[in-house]
Amino acid sequence: MIRFAEGPRDDRGTALIEVTWLSILLLVPLVYIVLAVFEVQRAAFAVTAASRAAGRAFSIAPSQDVGREQAHRAAAVALADQGLDLDGHGSLRITCRPDPDRCLTPGSVIEVYVGYPVALPLMPTALGADTPSIDVDAEHEVPYGRFREARP
Numbered sequence: 497m498i499r500f501a502e503g504p505r506d507d508r509g510t511a512l513i514e515v516t517w518l519s520i521l522l523l524v525p526l527v528y529i530v531l532a533v534f535e536v537q538r539a540a541f542a543v544t545a546a547s548r549a550a551g552r553a554f555s556i557a558p559s560q561d562v563g564r565e566q567a568h569r570a571a572a573v574a575l576a577d578q579g580l581d582l583d584g585h586g587s588l589r590i591t592c593r594p595d596p597d598r599c600l601t602p603g604s605v606i607e608v609y610v611g612y613p614v615a616l617p618l619m620p621t622a623l624g625a626d627t628p629s630i631d632v633d634a635e636h637e638v639p640y641g642r643f644r645e646a647r648p
Contacts, residue, residue: 531617536630539614542578543586543634546571551608551638554590559648560599564590571610586612599640600647606638 553570557563567590572582582588589609592599599606611633619627 535617536614538578539612539632542575542580543610543612543632546574547608547610547634547636549574551606551636554606555638555640580612602642602644602646604640606640608636610634
């Protein structure tokens with residue numbers, strides 16, 4: 497003969513445990529996603545500022561060689577302002593149209609590209625050097641005015 501328990505079971509105290517576990521299971525991924533979004537947003541702001549600063553520095557330079565150096569330094573400072581390193585991970589590319597060899601001639605357009613891979617936060621190094629990352633990039637065009645002097 498099967499005996500049934502006398503009266504209802506006592507469930508006091510289990511609600512606290514359930515709420516605690518559900519909070520941990522839901523909040524930990526949410527906090528991680530928020531951290532990742534903040535990292536990507538920080539890098540997006542940095543590469544946008546770096547591309548603008550590099551384009552402006554290149555356009556006011558006395559020559560293309562000096563302009564490339566000034567653009568690199570300006571981009572590095574803009575990225576460093578957000579805690580990112582251009583030389584370590586980022587990339588900077590400067591091209592011109594219509595003639596790639598004569599950027600500082602009246603009527604040309606200077607195109608600046610800055611890219612940076614954003615590593616996902618809190619990734620263990622045990623996974624190797626190729627941890628997942630999100631590539632963030634920005635492009636900026638600076639017209640070199642028609643009524644400006646040509647520079648070498």
